[in-house]
Amino acid sequence: MFSPSAASAEEPFYQPPGALIPGSGQGRVDAEIYSPGMRFPIEAGPAYPNSQVWGVGGYNGPPGSQCSAKNYAYPWFDNYCETRSWTMPLCPSGTGHQGQDIRPSTCEKMLHWTVAAATATVTNVADQPSDYALYITGADGTRWDYLHGGGGIVSLGQEVEAGSRLDLVSNNFGGTPTSIHLHFNIRQDVAGHGFVYVPPYMSLVESYKQLMGLGSQPPIGAFDAASCGAIRGWAQDPDEPEAAISALLYFDGQPSDPDNTGVQVLADRHRDDLCMSLGSCAHGFEIEVPRSLRDGLEHTVYAFASDDGSGPAVELDDSPQRFTCAPPAIPEGVRRWVGSPEVLAAWRLSPFWDLAKLPDASVAAIPVGVALGEAPVVVQADDGSETLWLIDQGLRRLIPSPAIAARWGLDVEDPEIWAAASLLGLREGTNLRPEPWMVKGSGPQIYLIDDYQCAPEDSSPLCQSASGTTGDDSEGGDPDSSGSGSGSGSGSGSDGGGSSDTGGPALPDGFGQAEEDGCGCRSAGGAGSALALLALLGWRRKVTR
Amino acid sequence: MLVPRGWSVVKVIPLAKAGFSLIARDGDAKLVLQSSKIAHLYEDLPSAAPRAEIRGVAGTLTVNEGIRSASWVEGGVAYTAELECGDADAPACASDEGFSALLEGLVYVGGAAPSVAPGGAS
Structure with a gap:
């Protein structure tokens, strides 16, 4: 008799697929697992x-x-x-x-x-x-x-x-x-x-x-809570206990349900309570309840974990969980029409994360602002300054921090570089808000809640409140000659108003006043296509929060 | 459903969403015929061209560990047939031609043949 050789996780127990015994023919190099989740066909090993x-x-x-x-x-x-x-x-x-x-x-x-x-x-x-x-x-x-x-x-x-x-x-x-x-x-x-x-x-x-029990053990973890404060849990790959793996959260449907919304979040948060039990601390995950699900209704969330993708995702202990959260308070400001699915996508706005559904009357009560431009334009001056600006409505708006830029999904790695004189010549608008906030009534229209940008000597009542501002024009030169006024401008694109004709610092092509009055009447892709995009955008922000 | 003419049908097994499996015998020869209406989709799966004509359509004839095997798609349904032979010299077992003739003689029961199935005859 003989003793079967032992397989170990350290040494592969198998030659690669397609590597036949030399001289026995040409194998097929194919790593596809055609029968995923299969049970090995002999009852006991080794084999x-x-x-x-x-x-x-x-x-x-x-x-x-x-x-x-x-x-x-x-x-x-x-x-x-x-x-x-x-x-x-x-x-x-x-x-x-x-x-x-x-x-x-x-x-x-x-x-x-x-x-x-x-x-x-x-x-x-x-x-x-x-x-x-x-x-x-x-x-x-x-x-x-x-x-x-x-x-x-x-x-x-x-x-x-x-x-x-x-x-x-x-x-x-x-x-x-x-x-x-x-x-x-x-x-x-x-x-x-x-x-x-x-x-x-x-x-x-x-x-x-x-x-x-070779090589790959399934992930472990627990779904600790789903409350209005946070959705949190932990996950770990026993094969690589120090590495962070992904948690997969499915809202309002199991993974196989085509109507669910899935979110991938990295389980890499330090948690003291995990150190002893797991021998490694940074395996927690936590996200906010998506704004679209803060609607007073009960929602279900299923939590899974996945390691290297070779095995099936494993449902975490205590999954699923349910939560019911009251609608959030609507921030002050004006509503800016997000005119098409393309605009929504260009701004990386997520109806799942960023949008609150409101009664029509509540939406109608929000003052109308300028329609959102076709795409965000992030700009930096060529004078060595690291300050990043968002060009919006012909104004420059400060992006206060990298975290806020990330929250908006802005591409800050490759900003446009403008001549400092041109950039700083623009009148300064309000700072970019800490996070995007959208609302929607029963119709297909989606709006971004934002600050009203007050022009100098603007008589709008909004300019008397906290939600409107004249900005800081101390470094902007003659305010009358800088960019657009109230309710004008369409953001980026080649159909903008071009450079100022009033003698002030010139705007780069495409960032001046527009013809429209800010009614948000840009031709749209249609309500149907806007709605069709919603599901896609649920996945758009696969971010660790 | 296709069945071999003149053979004894041992069992017909409906398969959840996929089709059916039929087992028929003729002496010590056994035919296992399975149909499928669910195709698996794999990207970039190179394959040699079918080498045989089965029931008027392109297909594959092969031998698997002594068991003759055929596959073809007829009327949008994929079929596989395996023939186990106690007597390797039996007409259907001795050659690809004999096996093909057996398959050619499969007939539809329980409904008319699809119009695109040139080999079907009920």
Whole structure:
């Protein structure tokens, strides 16, 4: 007898997919896992996928016994596409071996159970002496084939759970015995090809890792709370305990629900309470309740964690959770029409994170401001200053901090560089607000709540309140000659008003007064397209908050 | 549903959303026929061109561990057929031509053949 070699997480127990035993043909280099979540098809390990023909004792292999310890040792070898004369559309040569040969832990027949690779229906059994094939078929039509077995205990049409026993690994091959092994195929209907034998090797590798606890353990974590204060929890990859992994939050639907909104957040927050239990501290995650879900209704959130993406995401303990949050107070200001889905996207505004739904009367009560420009323009002066400005309505508005820029999704890495005289010649508007805030009534129109930009000697009542401002024009030169006045301007684009004609510092092309009066009457992509974009934008801000 | 003319149908197994699986016998030969209406989509999956004509359409004939196997798409439905033979010299088992003739003789039951299925005859 011999002792099966031990596999470890440190040393790969398998040769790469497509790396056949030298001289045994050209394999298919394919890391696709065609049967994700599959259960390894032999009940207990170890097991040794390798060649029966080019291994020790094989027809084309070194002399010796098929029971040689060399055949019962790691590493595994792929033998899908191993040289055969059989037609195989997915093999590089067009011919080859259709599946993977797997030796059980010992060279004994009728001892080692095969088990169902997935929950499935039995669609073929060996019920006559000449038979040696057993098939099970899953709900999606994937078929897993088990050849050369004996002693089957399942019947045609029987439903089997993943991991339930099917038959015993043996050497049945019609009238002529073969070596003791399981020949395992995965047969799928593949678009453009019809039914094909797909490569089973990486599905076997991943399922074997699960069976033997090798290499990849699923993430762990807990969903601590979903309250109006925060949505928080923690997640960790046991295989890389110091690394941060992602938590996946699905609002108002499970991951498979097409109507959910998913958010990916990095679980990298330091939490003292995790240090002792996990041996590593920075695995917390926390986000605010999205504004669109602060509507007085109950919402459900499911929390999952994902490590390197090779395995399925794992639902965290205590998931799902529910929360109900009252609508937030609406900030003062004017409402600026977000005129099209393109504008919404260009400004990286998220109806999921940034938008509150209000009664129509509440929306109507908010004074109308200038429609939002087509896209934000971030500018820096060429005098060495690091100050960043947003050009809006022909004004320069200070971006107070990198955090605020990030909250608005502004691209501050590559600002436009303007001549300092031109930039500082613009009248200064209000600082950019700390975060975007949008509102919407029952109609399709979406509005950004923003400051009213008061012109000098502006008589608007808004200029008497905190929400309006004349800005700081101390460095802007003659205010009468600088950019747009009240309610004008359309932001960026080639259809703007061009440079000032009043003798003040010139505006770069496209950033002057516009023809419109700020009614927000720009042609839009249509309400339907605006709404269609909402779901997409739910994912837009995959940010760590 | 396609069935082999003159063979004994052992069992027809409906498959949740995918189609059906049919097992039929003729002596010690067994035919397992599975249909699928759900295709898996993989990007960039190169494949050699089909080498055979089955029931008037392009398909693949091969042998898997001594079991003859065929696949083709007919009327928008993908089929796979496996033939296990106790007697390798039986007409359907001895050659691709014999296997193809068996498949050519599959007939539709339970409904008319799709109009695009040149090989179907009920």
